[in-house]
Each structure stands twice: as structure tokens, then as C-alpha cells.
Amino acid sequence: MKEAIALLKKNNLLKIIDDELDINLEIPHIAYIEIKKENSKALLFTNVVDKENDKKFDVPVLMNVFCNEKSVKLFIGDGDKIGNEIESLLKMKPPTTLSEKFSTFRKLFALKNTIPKKNKGKGECQEVIKLGSDAKLSDLPVLTTWEQDGGPFITMGQVYTTSLNGKMKNLGMYRLQVYDDHTIGMHWQIHKDSNHFFHEYKKAGKKMPVSIGIGGDPMYIWCGQAPLPIGIFELMLYGFVKNKNAQLVKSITNNIWVPRDNDYIIEGFVDPSKMKIEGPFGDHTGYYTLEEEYPFMEVSAITSKKEPVFLATVVGKPPLEDKYMGHATERIFLPLLKTTAPDLIDYYMPENGVFHNLILAKIKTLYPGHAQQMMHAFWGVGQMSFVKHALFVNEDAPELFEHEAITEYILNRINIDDILISKGVVDALDHSSPKFALGGKLGLDCTGEEIKELGITLLADDELLFKIQSITSEVKELKQYFTHTKNPVTIVTVEKTRSQKHLFENLKTVLENIKILIIVDAANQNDVNNPYMLVWRVVNNIDSNRDIYFDSNTICLDGTNKNSFDNFKRRWPDDVDCTPSVLESLSERGIIDIDDEFKKKYQL
Ligand SMILES: Cc1cc2nc3c(=O)[nH]c(=O)nc-3n(C[C@H](O)[C@H](O)[C@H](O)COP(=O)(O)O)c2cc1C
Numbered sequence: 001m002k003e004a005i006a007l008l009k010k011n012n013l014l015k016i017i018d019d020e021l022d023i024n025l026e027i028p029h030i031a032y033i034e035i036k037k038e039n040s041k042a043l044l045f046t047n048v049v050d051k052e053n054d055k056k057f058d059v060p061v062l063m064n065v066f067c068n069e070k071s072v073k074l075f076i077g078d079g080d081k082i083g084n085e086i087e088s089l090l091k092m093k094p095p096t097t098l099s100e101k102f103s104t105f106r107k108l109f110a111l112k113n114t115i116p117k118k119n120k121g122k123g124e125c126q127e128v129i130k131l132g133s134d135a136k137l138s139d140l141p142v143l144t145t146w147e148q149d150g151g152p153f154i155t156m157g158q159v160y161t162t163s164l165n166g167k168m169k170n171l172g173m174y175r176l177q178v179y180d181d182h183t184i185g186m187h188w189q190i191h192k193d194s195n196h197f198f199h200e201y202k203k204a205g206k207k208m209p210v211s212i213g214i215g216g217d218p219m220y221i222w223c224g225q226a227p228l229p230i231g232i233f234e235l236m237l238y239g240f241v242k243n244k245n246a247q248l249v250k251s252i253t254n255n256i257w258v259p260r261d262n263d264y265i266i267e268g269f270v271d272p273s274k275m276k277i278e279g280p281f282g283d284h285t286g287y288y289t290l291e292e293e294y295p296f297m298e299v300s301a302i303t304s305k306k307e308p309v310f311l312a313t314v315v316g317k318p319p320l321e322d323k324y325m326g327h328a329t330e331r332i333f334l335p336l337l338k339t340t341a342p343d344l345i346d347y348y349m350p351e352n353g354v355f356h357n358l359i360l361a362k363i364k365t366l367y368p369g370h371a372q373q374m375m376h377a378f379w380g381v382g383q384m385s386f387v388k389h390a391l392f393v394n395e396d397a398p399e400l401f402e403h404e405a406i407t408e409y410i411l412n413r414i415n416i417d418d419i420l421i422s423k424g425v426v427d428a429l430d431h432s433s434p435k436f437a438l439g440g441k442l443g444l445d446c447t448g449e450e451i452k453e454l455g456i457t458l459l460a461d462d463e464l465l466f467k468i469q470s471i472t473s474e475v476k477e478l479k480q481y482f483t484h485t486k487n488p489v490t491i492v493t494v495e496k497t498r499s500q501k502h503l504f505e506n507l508k509t510v511l512e513n514i515k516i517l518i519i520v521d522a523a524n525q526n527d528v529n530n531p532y533m534l535v536w537r538v539v540n541n542i543d544s545n546r547d548i549y550f551d552s553n554t555i556c557l558d559g560t561n562k563n564s565f566d567n568f569k570r571r572w573p574d575d576v577d578c579t580p581s582v583l584e585s586l587s588e589r590g591i592i593d594i595d596d597e598f599k600k601k602y603q604l
Contacts, residue, residue, distance in 0.1 A: 001062060001215040001263050001309035004075065008042045013071050019591055020047045023061075023152070025582045028145040028314040031063035032578070033592050035314070035321050036602050042067045044309075048141045057141040061310045065218045066324045075218040079331030082241055087335035114239040116246040116257070123249035123260025125216070126303040131253065135302040136181040140214075140264065141310050146282030147579045150291065152178045153281060156311045157266075158213035158224045159188070160256045164200035169257075171234035173224030176212065177278050182299045185278045186210065186270060189428035190437055191383070193230045198295060202272035209254035210270055210297050215263025215311045220246075222325055227333065227383035235259070241332075253300040263308035268297040282576035285354050285429050285540055286317035290573055316576040317603060318536060323351035337384065341377045343370065348400035352532050356386040356427050357539035360400045362393050365447040372420055375443035379424050386427040388440070389539055394447040411485035413446035414516070416555060420445070421544045431573050432543045432562065440544035451486040455553055458483055459513050464490065467510055474503060479528035487515045491534060493522040499565045500558040504549050511554040520559045524575055525603040533603050534559075578604045 008014035015034070021027050027045050034040050045061040066072050072079070130136070142152040154176040161170050170193040177185035188194040194210075201208035213220060219242060223234040235246040248257040251267045258265050278294040313321050330349060338344050347361040363374055371392035378384045391410055398405035420443035426433050433439025458480075459467065465478040474494045481489045494503065500519050507517075520526045520537055527533065538559035542548070546566065547558040562568035583604070586592040598604075 001311060002307075004065060004218050005044060005062065005309065007074055008065070008071065011070065011074060013041050013067060013074075014044060015041045016044045016046060017591070018046050019589065020049055021045055021591070022049055022051045023057075023141050024050065024052055024144045025147065025579055026586065027061060027063070028143050028312075029578055029582050029586060030592060031312075032314045032316055032320075033594055033598075033604075035064050035067065036319055036598075040064060040067045042071065050141070053138075055138075057310075059141055059308055059310050061141050061143070061312060062215075063312055063314065064321055065311060065313075066222070066321050068324060069327070072324045072328050076222055076328050077241055079328040083331045083334050086240075086332065087338075113243050113245050114236040116233070116235045116239065116248050118248050118250070118257055119260060121249070123247075123258075123262075124305050125213070125258065125260055125262040125265050126249065126252065127306045128304045129252060130302045132300070133182075135266075135299050137178045137184060137266070137299065137302070138181050139302070142178045143312050143314075145314055146288070146316070146576055148280050148288055148574065149282055150177060150277075150279050154178065154184070154212070154214065155313045155315070156214065156221050158216075158220050158259075158262070159186070159194060160211045160213065160258055161194045161197050161208065162256065163197050164204055164206070166255075168197070168231050169233040169235075170194055170197065170230070171220070171224045173221055175281060177281070179276065179296065183276075184212070184266065184268070184297050184299060185276060186295045186297055187278055187281075188294075191386075191425065191428065196230060198270065198272060201270070205273075207269040207271050209251075209256050210268060211251045211254060211256040211258050212266040212297075213258050213262040213264070214266070215309055216259050216261045217242075218311075220259055220262070221311070222328065225322075225325060226329055229382055251301070252303060263311070264302065264304045266297075266299055267301040267303070268299040270295045270297045280573070282316055283429055284315035284318075284320060284322055285357075285431070286536060286576050287431055287540065288573040288576060289429055289431075290571055317533070318351045318354065319602075320351070322355075326351065326355055337381070340381050341374050344374065345395055346400055350401075350403075350535070352536040353389070353539050354536065356383075356388060356430075358389045358391075358535070359387045360391050360393065360406065362395060362397055362400055363447065364395045371445040371447045372443065375420060375422075375441075375445075379422065379441055385425045386430075388426060388430070388542070388544070389442045389444075391444045392447055397446075407482060408485050410444070410446045411482050411487040411489070411516075412450045413448055414444060414487045414555070415448070415451065416550055416552075418445040418448065419443070419548075419555070421548065423545060431570070432541050432547075434543060434546065434568065434570070436570070440542075440546065442542075442544035442548065454486055454515075456488075456513055456515055458488065464510070464513055465492075467513070468492070468507060471506055471510065472503065476522040477528045481531065489516045489518060490514045491518045491520065491528050493520055493526055493528060494560065495522050496560050496563075496565065500547075500556070500560060501549055504551075504556045508551070511551050514554050517554060517556040518559055519556065521561055524561070525600075527600065527603075530601065530603075532601075575603075
């Protein structure tokens with residue numbers, strides 16, 4: 001971490017904050033605001049306290065280490081370049097000329113670096129060793145991020161596990177709730193690799209060893225979130241990208257090997273017969289994930305460097321640090337995705353789609369149904385299967401990240417007939433699906449020709465709102481977007497008193513003026529003038545089997561919060577919002593400087 005801090009400093013990417021600040025809400029709120037700014041920086045908090053327990057830490061806290069594209073390049077490298085290297089390995093053919101032989105040999109020789117190296121003796125992460133009752137989690141400045149959080153959480157923990165027979169190893173990045181000095185929650189979700197290992201131990205009735213790394217090379221944390229298939233140890237990706245082997249040492253009290261340069265290692269065992277309530281936690285969807293049972297680890301040792309740095313992140317509404325981490329992942333994994341979807345040219349997961357809620361994919365369309373074939377391939381592969389809304393365009397489309405141009409392209413090609421609604425695996429964090437981790441999938445095939453006719457009569461916003469309000473007073477505000485395309489989008493806010501299906505039926509006479517109708521609640525800071533946050537809201541809240549309706553000419557997306565009107569049986573979570581008194585206090589002390597426009601833009 002010290003090297004990372006020096007590198008950030010050298011590149012003018014670090015702000016050092018020496019004010020006394022609390023691990024409870026204050027530090028996370030500052031990092032949350034910083035990461036949303038243009039030219040955001042990493043933050044080093046040097047004067048860290050726990051006001052509630054009247055405690056001062058002598059450990060600094062580093063946040064937003066992946067604060068922008070530049071810092072990602074510093075710590076991970078150029079995503080496109082790494083992706084190209086992977087592609088050239090995947091496409092490697094037997095060499096014919098001498099120079100090809102050299103080049104092939106160089107590539108294969110470099111692969112030796114992918115195997116992590118086991119070192120004898122102790123590592124820097126074991127300069128200080130605390131065992132048993134001396135190993136106290138309260139000695140670490142673990143942050144409580146949001147006011148409804150179930151407690152403090154380690155948010156940048158590298159979780160190292162092995163399969164029961166020791167043959168497979170895994171590094172996963174999961175949040176970890178600190179319950180007390182010696183107990184820590186293991187939030188590996190149902191689809192994740194460590195959870196599969198956990199079930200092997202459970203079946204065998206054996207305790208599962210786990211070690212958690214904090215700090216060290218920031219690349220470890222990126223590897224931990226990379227969606228590699230089970231059985232491929234993420235530290236092999238580290239070795240490949242860094243072109244040097246990860247250097248490991250054995251944990252002191254279990255048999256898990258961990259990178260030697262970590263700042264902290266928390267060791268212990270999970271008893272698979274015991275579970276604890278985990279959460280709530282303000283998550284990267286911008287909603288709280290609600291309480292659920294998860295396994296937990298009993299801590300057997302905490303080891304550290306002599307002068308460790310504590311690394312943490314903050315999640316909530318976008319944009320966040322995972323925007324930058326996710327972008328690198330997207331680039332690096334493109335060639336691997338192409339192995340199952342060969343005609344894929346590119347893909348893009350906008351951060352306000354919270355990654356799995358929205359994906360745009362560009363393909364070389366070769367035959368009818370090609371886009372649908374690729375949609376099913378996506379929904380059938382690893383963590384891509386979590387994708388809820390997939391929009392496919394042809395090779396002649398603009399760059400996927402050119403938001404305005406690509407939206408126009410898509411809107412000029414959406415046909416009701418080309419909409420695929422399916423059902424399958426969704427992210428464990430998805431709150432809108434009628435059942436846990438199982439929900440609707442929407443695929444839009446926009447690879448075809450541009451639509452010729454608009455097919456409706458356009459009205460001005462105030463005329464259309466007046467016409468709607470003369471039918472129902474539930475609709476409060478209205479704004480139309482992309483009226484120059486063949487599918488103008490009408491967004492309305494409602495005070496919801498019934499299922500929106502009934503509202504849609506009532507609006508039949510207005511549908512001659514609307515092609516795509518999107519409904520959101522008038523509450524929850526929704527603002528018809530803020531498309532960035534509207535996209536975030538709508539793709540989060542929709543389950544396509546329940547919330548998309550059609551008339552012969554009009555598509556309606558119900559992006560409202562769901563409740564008994566919708567026959568929704570699960571609990572609907574709250575938005576993740578900042579605590580106003582914390583923002584006020586930080587502003588008064590001159591630690592943050594934001595205006596109402598900023599608050600509104602990101603719906604703090
Ligand atoms: C900031 C952040 C927090 C995350 N928290 C969790 C989590 O609590 N639980 C989880 O299962 N995945 C979480 N993930 C996603 C996993 O890191 C990711 O799915 C990873 O590929 C899992 O690795 P595995 O398949 O080896 O288990 C998080 C990702 C990020 C970027």
C-alpha cells in the first residue's frame with residue numbers, strides 16, 4: 001500500500017486528509033462524494049477515529065485507489081492491450097517461420113509467471129502476529145458506510161479459499177461484516193466460487209479455512225472481482241497481467257497461502273453448520289441489500305505489516321470506484337467472451353446500468369436470429385448470465401460508449417416484434433425479481449434496418465401531460481426524449497395507487513402519441529430531467545416478465561418501486577442515501593464542498 005500511495009502521489013492522484021474523521025459514516029461519505037467528481041482522486045485519511053467508542057487508530061485509511069482511468073492504468077495496465085495479449089494467446093497457431101517461433105516461445109515462456117510462487121518463512125504481512133484472543137477486529141479501522149448498514153464492513157477484502165481436496169484455489173472480493181472482535185461474515189453469494197467450495201466442506205462436515213487479505217498490491221483486489229471460471233485461480237491472472245509471479249506465504253493458523261505483501265491478513269475457519277444474519281448493507285446497486293443468512297468465520301489470527309495501511313471502498317449509487325475497475329474488466333474479458341460468442345465485436349456495460357442490469361453488445365450479424373442466439377449465449381455464460389437487459393446492435397452502429405449516438409441508433413430500430421423476454425439467473429443483489437436470484441431477462445434485437453414510419457402524432461410535453469392528466473391525476477410530470485427518432489421516449493412520474501398495468505390501460509387514447517412510455521415514482525428523488533439517474537432507476541427496478549407491457553404500437557416500462565399492487569411478495573429495499581447531518585457537518589468543517597446541483601445530479 002505504501003508503494004501504491006507513493007505512485008498515486010507521484011501522479012498527482014492523491015489527496016491527504018489530516019482532519020480527525022470518524023470511521024462511522026464520515027470517511028465513507030467523503031470518499032463517496034470524491035469519486036463522483038470529475039478528476040476524482042484517491043484519499044488518504046491520516047487521523048482516523050471511532051467517535052462512538054472513543055478510539056483513535058494509528059493506521060491510515062486509503063480509499064478510491066481506483067479513482068479514475070489513469071489510476072487503473074497505473075495499477076492494472078491498459079485494458080485493451082491486455083485484452084489483445086489474451087486474444088493473441090487464444091488464437092495462437094503453430095509457428096512456421098523462425099520469427100514466429102521466437103514470438104510463440106516468448107509468449108509461452110511468459111506464461112510461467114502465471115503460477116503463484118510459494119515462499120518459505122514469513123512474509124511482510126506477518127511482521128506483526130496476533131493470535132487467538134489478541135487478534136481483535138476492533139483494532140482495524142473498519143468503516144460503517146451507510147446509516148442503515150447492519151454494522152461495520154470490510155469492503156476491500158481479498159477472500160482466499162481452497163476446495164476441499166485442496167486442488168482448486170480461489171480469490172474472491174466479497175464484503176465482510178464485522179460482528180465482533182473475532183467473528184466476520186462471509187458474503188459469498190450463491191453463484192460464487194467460494195460458495196461452491198463452502199458446500200463441499202459442508203457436505204464433508206469439516207471446517208473451512210479462509211484467509212482475508214487487505215491492502216498489498218491494488219491489483220489483488222481487481223483480480224478478486226474478475227469473473228474467472230471456477231478452478232482458475234485469480235492470482236494466475238495477476239501473474240499474467242503483471243508478468244511476474246504472485247509471491248505467497250502460508251497463513252500462520254491455517255493452510256491458505258496469501259500474497260506476502262498484503263498489509264493485513266485475517267485468518268480463521270468457517271464452521272459450515274452455522275449461519276448468521278448478514279446485512280443490511282448499502283450496495284453498489286444504489287439500494288440496500290436486506291438481511292439474509294450467510295456463513296461466518298471465527299478469527300484465529302490477524303497478522304500485519306509493522307506499519308499497515310487499511311484499504312477500503314464505498315459503494316452506493318453510481319458513479320463509483322467500480323466504474324473504473326469494471327471498465328478494465330470489460331476490456332480484458334472481451335477476448336474470452338468472444339470464445340463463446342465468436343461474432344461479438346464489442347460490448348459495454350454503462351456504470352449507471354450497475355453493470356449486470358444493462359449491457360450493449362455489437363455483433364457482426366450473419367443470419368436471422370443471430371442476435372437472439374448471442375443473447376442466449378450471454379445468459380448462459382458465467383457471470384454474464386446475470387445480465388437483465390441486453391441490447392444488441394449491428395457492426396455499423398456507432399461506438400457503444402457514444403451515449404447519444406448509440407441511443408439514437410437503437411431507438412431507430414426497436415420493433416415490438418424483435419423483443420425477447422425470457423427468464424433465468426439474476427444477480428443475488430437484484431431486488432426487483434419476484435424470486436431471489438431468478439427473474440426476467442429482456443433482449444432487444446436492434447441489428448435490423450432503420451424503422452421507416454414514426455407511426456404516432458407527436459405532441460409537445462405540456463400538451464401531452466395535459467392530455468394524460470385529463471384522464472388521470474396520478475401522473476405528475478412528463479418529459480419526452482429523442483423525439484427526432486422513430487421511438488421517442490416519454491418519461492412520466494406517478495403517485496402510485498395501483499398496478500401500472502391499469503394505468504397503461506386507462507391511457508389507451510393517449511398511446512397514439514407515445515411509442516415508449518417509462519413510468520417512475522414521483523417520490524425517491526426521481527427527476528424527469530436527469531436521464532443518467534433515470535436509467536439507473538429503471539433498469540434496477542424492472543423485472544421484464546412483470547413490468548413490460550405492450551399495445552400494438554407502444555411499449556411501456558414500469559420502473560416504479562413494486563409493492564402489493566404488483567403482487568410483489570419480497571421486501572422492497574430503500575435507496576442508499578447520504579445522511580444529511582453528516583454532509584452538513586462535513587461542509588461546515590470545510591472538508592467537503594458540494595452544492596445543491598451536485599446533490600441533485602447524483603441523488604445523494
Ligand atoms: C466493490 C465490490 C464488492 C463486491 N461484493 C461482493 C459480495 O459481497 N459478494 C459477492 O458474492 N460478490 C461481490 N462482488 C463481486 C465479486 O467480486 C465477483 O463476482 C467475483 O468475480 C467473484 O469471484 P468468484 O467467482 O471467484 O467467487 C463485489 C465486487 C465489487 C467490485
